[in-house]
Amino acid sequence: MHHEAGRFTRAVALVTALALLCASGLASAAGAMCSARSPAHRVALVELYSSEGCNSCPPADAWLGQxxxxxxxxxxVPLALHVDYWNSLGWTDRFSQHRFTERQESLTHLAGDHTIYTPEVFVAGRELRSWSRPESFNSRVAQLIGQPSDADVALDITPRAGGAFDVAARFDSRIADAAARLDAYVAVYENALSTQVGAGENRGATLHHERVVRQWFGPVPLVGGNAHIRRDIRLADAGANTGTDFSADRFGVVAFVENAATGDVLQVADLAFCH
Known part of the structure; x- marks a missing residue:
């Protein structure tokens, strides 16, 4: 009787060990890659064009951070894109990139306008001057998410050794018009940033930023209705010269597909970096 009980105890222990091993393997596999897929409806990509040299920008930065x-x-899905045309006016914004000035100009010209300014907000590729009025912004978002999406976006992030991440984005269009050029983009953003401003309109202020775009890839044209963007992202490069601790918790990726002729953003996927 004692011998049978011992065998039963060992069997239970073995089954328990195997179960724990399997559970550990599943958790490891789940932790090895994180993924995001866009929904069936459109998603509102909110682009804020901002600068640390602009004294009317901090309220807009705080608004975006919510x-x-x-x-x-x-x-x-919010993104803060810091432009560089304020840099000669007293304070150089360390997050600014000229490509963001170019994108702001491009979206403005596609809308038939010729004036760029900060803070300026685009929702799904269209300017929204009344962004600070909740009823106006909520109405625009509700209008978008009430529409079926003409594209699908899939994002996968796989952690690598040494603070590197393999980012893979896939874009698929359901637009029947083969003449419509669609472009794919990937943006790496960083949260929880702050700057003590030493000059310019915000001199003496400590500014706080969320969703600041650090790296930008695209445009990559969709061919036959499909496109892929795959990049090896290193956090030390994404947050270069910012004094950050390169914690993966601060970073994420946004992928979106855009109509090149109109600037309309058809669909978006958003994914934080996993460990």
């Missing part, structure tokens, strides 16, 4: 973890059931 969606840093997603909003409206993750139907709002």
């Amino acid at each position: 969606w840093k973890n997603g909003g409206a059931a993750r139907s709002v």
